[in-house]
Amino acid sequence: MMCNKAEIELYLSSLGSKSIVRISRDCNQFSWAPGCQSGWACSTPEDNSFENPVLSRAENCRPCCPGFFCPRGLTCMMPCPLGAYCPLGTLNKTTNLCDPYSYQITPGSNQTCGSADSWADVITTNDVFCPPGHHCPTTTQKLNCSKGSYCRKGATGENKCRWKSKCKENSEKEEIALFGGILIVVLIVILLLVYNCSDQFIAVRAKILSKSRKKAAKIAQESATARKRWKLAKELVLRHEVEMYDSSAAPEELATSSDGILHADKGNGKRSKNCRKLNVRTERFRRAYSQIDKERALQLDKDKLTLSGIVSRAAENRPQRPMLEVAFKGLTLSIGKKKLLQCVTGKLSPGRITAIMGPSGAGKTTFLNAVLGKTSGYKKDGLVLVNGKSGSMQSYKKIIGFVPQDDIVHGNLTVEENLWFSGRCRLSKSMSKADKVLILERVIGSLGLQEIRNSLVGTVEKRGISGGQRKRVNVGIEMVMEPSLLILDEPTTGLDSASSQQLLRALRHEASQGVNVCAVIHQPSYTLFNMFDDFVLLARGGLIAYHGPISEVENYFSGLGIKVPDRENPPDYYIDILEGIAKTKMRGHATPKHLPLLWILHNGYEVPEDMRKDLEEINMMHELYTVGSITRELSSVEQTESKDSVHQNVSQRNDLLNRKTPGVLAQYRYYLGRVAKQRLR
Numbered sequence: 001m002m003c004n005k006a007e008i009e010l011y012l013s014s015l016g017s018k019s020i021v022r023i024s025r026d027c028n029q030f031s032w033a034p035g036c037q038s039g040w041a042c043s044t045p046e047d048n049s050f051e052n053p054v055l056s057r058a059e060n061c062r063p064c065c066p067g068f069f070c071p072r073g074l075t076c077m078m079p080c081p082l083g084a085y086c087p088l089g090t091l092n093k094t095t096n097l098c099d100p101y102s103y104q105i106t107p108g109s110n111q112t113c114g115s116a117d118s119w120a121d122v123i124t125t126n127d128v129f130c131p132p133g134h135h136c137p138t139t140t141q142k143l144n145c146s147k148g149s150y151c152r153k154g155a156t157g158e159n160k161c162r163w164k165s166k167c168k169e170n171s172e173k174e175e176i177a178l179f180g181g182i183l184i185v186v187l188i189v190i191l192l193l194v195y196n197c198s199d200q201f202i203a204v205r206a207k208i209l210s211k212s213r214k215k216a217a218k219i220a221q222e223s224a225t226a227r228k229r230w231k232l233a234k235e236l237v238l239r240h241e242v243e244m245y246d247s248s249a250a251p252e253e254l255a256t257s258s259d260g261i262l263h264a265d266k267g268n269g270k271r272s273k274n275c276r277k278l279n280v281r282t283e284r285f286r287r288a289y290s291q292i293d294k295e296r297a298l299q300l301d302k303d304k305l306t307l308s309g310i311v312s313r314a315a316e317n318r319p320q321r322p323m324l325e326v327a328f329k330g331l332t333l334s335i336g337k338k339k340l341l342q343c344v345t346g347k348l349s350p351g352r353i354t355a356i357m358g359p360s361g362a363g364k365t366t367f368l369n370a371v372l373g374k375t376s377g378y379k380k381d382g383l384v385l386v387n388g389k390s391g392s393m394q395s396y397k398k399i400i401g402f403v404p405q406d407d408i409v410h411g412n413l414t415v416e417e418n419l420w421f422s423g424r425c426r427l428s429k430s431m432s433k434a435d436k437v438l439i440l441e442r443v444i445g446s447l448g449l450q451e452i453r454n455s456l457v458g459t460v461e462k463r464g465i466s467g468g469q470r471k472r473v474n475v476g477i478e479m480v481m482e483p484s485l486l487i488l489d490e491p492t493t494g495l496d497s498a499s500s501q502q503l504l505r506a507l508r509h510e511a512s513q514g515v516n517v518c519a520v521i522h523q524p525s526y527t528l529f530n531m532f533d534d535f536v537l538l539a540r541g542g543l544i545a546y547h548g549p550i551s552e553v554e555n556y557f558s559g560l561g562i563k564v565p566d567r568e569n570p571p572d573y574y575i576d577i578l579e580g581i582a583k584t585k586m587r588g589h590a591t592p593k594h595l596p597l598l599w600i601l602h603n604g605y606e607v608p609e610d611m612r613k614d615l616e617e618i619n620m621m622h623e624l625y626t627v628g629s630i631t632r633e634l635s636s637v638e639q640t641e642s643k644d645s646v647h648q649n650v651s652q653r654n655d656l657l658n659r660k661t662p663g664v665l666a667q668y669r670y671y672l673g674r675v676a677k678q679r680l681r
């Protein structure tokens with residue numbers, strides 16, 4: 001009575017089709033054996049193997065055995081699968097259907113109910129599966145699900161309920177309300193604890209950090225003192241003031257470590273033990289402070305260096321920092337018919353700080369946008385060359401820092417946290433944490449933020465550091481990413497003279513590393529003005545009136561007959577001249593509106609079409625060329641010298657332009673950490 005392969009295939013092929021197409025040889029309109037009915041099967045007299053096709057079965061027809069199912073239209077039976085419950089059906093006299101199955105026996109026949117009539121998926125043949133709240137170890141056995149366990153539909157065994165979840169007898173699923181409730185309460189308690197103790201936690205952490213820092217600073221100081229003593233002793237020996245080097249007189253407590261730093265004495269076991277015990281954090285700070293000390297010593301003779309010296313020193317000391325030179329050739333930016341920048345030619349060089357000045361609306365911000373490569377939306381003519389090659393500035397964005405006029409600080413983080421977050425996200429991911437700490441300490445030191453490093457920056461509601469300090473933190477945020485080109489929009493606005501000078505000193509330090517620094521400034525003091533290397537003076541309409549070294553600016557303008565009166569600040573006076581506020585008598589027939597044209601002539605650039613008519617007005621070309629050639633000669637020596645070294649340096653470093661900053665996931669992790677800190681404050 002068992003179905004063979006062909007019959008099983010016939011059954012399976014009919015699954016899923018809406019009309020029941022399974023028909024065996026004995027189940028058709030001409031012959032309908034009793035086994036064709038649902039829940040019945042017959043046997044065959046022939047000795048058929050399992051491989052045979054659909055057979056003729058019309059003998060010995062009987063109800064389907066328990067644990068098997070016999071579909072309508074097939075005269076054989078198949079075993080019910082595990083998880084099914086196929087007992088013998090019982091006739092329901094009211095409906096005349098075989099329970100729990102839904103088939104009918106032929107009315108008036110002497111047939112009885114067999115077992116199941118079909119099997120497929122749980123939805124189509126719901127009644128064949130072991131019911132929920134029970135488990136069926138075999139296809140003919142149905143047991144109640146015991147207390148403390150649950151049984152889903154079709155279960156062959158019991159599932160134990162979890163701790164604290166309630167399960168009565170015959171449970172279909174676990175009752176986890178209590179368990180879930182306890183879990184939620186525990187989470188809430190943890191969150192409340194974290195929220196309430198976060199301040200203390202952050203304070204303790206800050207305390208530990210500051211302890212580590214102090215310890216490291218002390219060790220660095222001790223090392224420096226020991227180094228000085230050692231040097232002194234050596235000098236004494238060299239000067240023959242002591243006859244021979246007495247080992248007992250030598251600083252026996254000194255020991256030189258592999259990095260050349262002298263450490264605390266060998267004899268003093270306690271202290272060296274302490275040194276060994278220094279935790280990693282202290283060690284990182286110690287290294288940073290020692291390195292900064294060394295840099296300070298090197299800094300002393302920095303002022304004597306020429307530009308090429310600075311460039312080559314940067315090359316020796318900081319192989320990591322690539323250099324960027326940005327040059328413009330006849331750059332014109334316009335929107336519609338309005339020209340925002342016109343015929344800008346010149347360059348911003350690495351290792352130099354350039355001040356950009358001009359009357360309001362002259363195009364300073366537009367000039368910065370051009371340097372940053374943000375020229376989409378403008379009609380652009382001319383060239384922007386990066387390291388002598390035309391290309392998009394966007395590809396260098398990882399090594400370009402931009403300090404906008406508005407704040408970019410996070411008010412509810414401390415100064416140090418703000419800088420650390422920026423550094424972590426924007427420095428190369430391959431850089432070690434110790435190196436990142438060194439950069440952070442360097443920036444904190446050079447911007448004079450040591451005192452306020454643990455202070456909250458503050459928001460409108462919660463007062464924090466002062467406005468000037470905030471400005472310096474803004475700059476620091478960009479400095480910690482070790483940019484090669486640092487652009488600042490009015491960094492000194494709102495700062496007093498001392499703070500402005502401190503900021504400029506920090507920028508000078510950056511420039512000494514080969515960074516190309518470019519800043520828009522307003523009304524700098526004379527001292528501050530002289531701390532810049534180059535000067536770009538923009539006239540209205542985005543025209544250059546001067547672009548060159550600060551040291552030559554007065555020379556240039558006096559050559560044109562513009563002499564700065566006593567007690568006047570030169571940059572302010574030149575802007576007043578451009579604006580027509582200050583009156584002056586210029587050479588020849590020239591007037592202040594001709595200053596951009598004079599600059600073009602002075603440099604021998606091509607005069608734009610719309611300026612040509614002004615040429616006749618001024619009538620002093622011969623004199624201008626004379627002035628031009630003098631100043632050009634003056635600068636040519638240094639310019640040529642620097643050009644070669646810069647370009648050599650730049651071409652060597654091109655491979656370093658691909659800084660790999662942390663990926664999206666890492667940045668997201670830092671971001672979450674920052675938000676958590678901000679929220680918890």
Ligand SMILES: Nc1ncnc2c1ncn2[C@@H]1O[C@H](COP(=O)(O)OP(=O)(O)OP(=O)(O)O)[C@@H](O)[C@H]1O
Pocket residue numbers: 335338340358359360361362363364365366367
């Ligand atoms: N997107 C723009 N659409 C139209 N005009 C613009 C646009 N951007 C700038 N300008 C115009 O270009 C000129 C230069 O603007 P820019 O902002 O560069 O001047 P600025 O020198 O930075 O001025 P300020 O010192 O006042 O900030 C202005 O006359 C300004 O109105």
